[in-house]
Amino acid sequence: MDTLAIEMRNVHKAFGSRKILKGMNIKVKKGETMVILGPSGTGKSVSLKHLTGLLDPDEGECFIFGESISHAEPRKKESLRSKLGVLFQSGALINWLTVYENVALPLREHKIAEGKELDDIVMEKLRWLDLVPAKDTLPGDISGGMKKRVGLARALTSRPEIVMYDEPTSGLDPVMSNVINDLVIRMQKELGLTSIVVTHDMSSAYRIADRISFLYEGQVLYCGTPKEIQESPHPVIQQFINGRTEGPMILDHSELKAVKSN
Numbered sequence: 001m002d003t004l005a006i007e008m009r010n011v012h013k014a015f016g017s018r019k020i021l022k023g024m025n026i027k028v029k030k031g032e033t034m035v036i037l038g039p040s041g042t043g044k045s046v047s048l049k050h051l052t053g054l055l056d057p058d059e060g061e062c063f064i065f066g067e068s069i070s071h072a073e074p075r076k077k078e079s080l081r082s083k084l085g086v087l088f089q090s091g092a093l094i095n096w097l098t099v100y101e102n103v104a105l106p107l108r109e110h111k112i113a114e115g116k117e118l119d120d121i122v123m124e125k126l127r128w129l130d131l132v133p134a135k136d137t138l139p140g141d142i143s144g145g146m147k148k149r150v151g152l153a154r155a156l157t158s159r160p161e162i163v164m165y166d167e168p169t170s171g172l173d174p175v176m177s178n179v180i181n182d183l184v185i186r187m188q189k190e191l192g193l194t195s196i197v198v199t200h201d202m203s204s205a206y207r208i209a210d211r212i213s214f215l216y217e218g219q220v221l222y223c224g225t226p227k228e229i230q231e232s233p234h235p236v237i238q239q240f241i242n243g244r245t246e247g248p249m250i251l252d253h254s255e256l257k258a259v260k261s262n
C-alpha cells in the first residue's frame, strides 16, 4: 500500500455561524503532487491552515505521515511542522533582510544550523533556485517571480518532506509561472517531495498535478487526474475549468458584492 503523506479526514470548520469546511476528505500519497482547485472563498486556504496545524477542526482530523496534527499539543505540532515547508502567497519575505538572510532565517530562528553549516545550506538552496547573483539584494529590488523563488528556497532550508504552496503563480506572467511550475516538478523528481498546491491557475494545475481535488462549498466534489477532471461531466467543474460566468456554480458573496458595487 502507498504511504500517505497527508490526509484530511472528514474535516468540518465553521467561523461563527458560517460553515466553511463541511466534511473535507483528501489523501495525498508520498511523492505525489496534489493540486487543490476551486472557486474563491470555498475553503482552500483554510484547508492548508488545518494541514499546518494553524487551525484545528471542529470535527474530523488532519494527519501528516499518519500522525494527527489536529488538536495536538504545541510540541507535537512543532515536530510535525518540521516535516513541512510552506510557500505563502506573498512569499512572506522580510523587506529589510537580504535574500540570503531571508533564506537563512528559519535556520537561525530554530537554531538548526550556524556558521559554515548554515552558509552551506543557504548557498545550496540559492544555487538550486538560481538565486546566487541576487543573494545580497533586498526583496523590494527583485521581481515577483524571484520573490517566490526566495520563499521556496526558505521553505526548503529545513529539508521538508512535504511542501505546501498557496497560489504559487499568482501575479506572475505565463513564463515566470512556468519557471515556478517546473521547479515544483523538479522538486518532486529530484528530491522526492510531496506537494500540495492551492491554485486558481488551470494551466499550472494541468502541468504539475498528479491528481487534482476540486473543492466546492467546503467539500471535495471530485478528485482525479488532470485528464479525468477535464473529462468530468459535472456541470460545476465544467463551468469552472472553462471559466464560464453562466452556470450552476454559487459565487462567493464577497465576489458578488464586488460586482454589485462596480
Ligand SMILES: Nc1ncnc2c1ncn2[C@@H]1O[C@H](COP(=O)(O)OP(=O)(O)OP(=O)(O)O)[C@@H](O)[C@H]1O
Pocket (backbone or CB within 6 Å): 015, 020, 038, 039, 040, 041, 042, 043, 044, 045, 046, 047, 200
Ligand atoms: N479566521 C477566519 N475567520 C473568519 N472567516 C474566515 C477566516 N479564515 C477564512 N475565513 C472565511 O472562510 C472562507 C474561505 O476562505 P479561504 O481563504 O479558505 O478561501 P479560498 O478558497 O482560499 O479563496 P481564494 O481562492 O479567494 O483565496 C472565506 O469566506 C473567508 O472569509
